[in-house]
Amino acid sequence: MNKRSSDAEIENLNVTTEATLVSLAEQVTGFVAAGTLDSRCAAKFVKRLKKEGEVVAEGKNSTASGRKSLKKTLDALDVVLREHDAKLLVEANAALRAKDTA
Structure with missing residues (x-):
């Protein structure tokens, strides 16, 4: 008996929707911000x-608008992460400068 699942079985097991992923990404964006x-x-x-x-996206329930929305949301999350990391870098640099002048 083969223990590996077929592609059809794997596809049926995935109940995640694009809307759910968008919602999760928006929540993470809010938490980082x-x-x-x-x-x-x-x-x-x-x-x-x-x-x-x-x-x-590879599943049969994927829609073009759902994929577009997810990509847009994940791109926005990437921007927030980069801005947050840049802010941390600026703060660390300012702390080092303050330490050097003290």
Whole structure:
């Protein structure tokens, strides 16, 4: 007996929707913007959300508008992460300068 699942079985097991992934990405974006979620943790979420998005996109329930919405939301999350990391870098640099002048 073969223990590996067929592609059809795997597709049927995935009940994730693009709308759910969009909602999760929006929540992560809000948490990063509010400073309540570490950007390293958020980056791991983004990586996982993108992988799940690829699986969903390959499924039969995927729509062009859903894929577009997910891509737009994930791109916005990437921007928020970059801005957050840039802010942290500026703050660290300012702290080093203050330490050097003291």
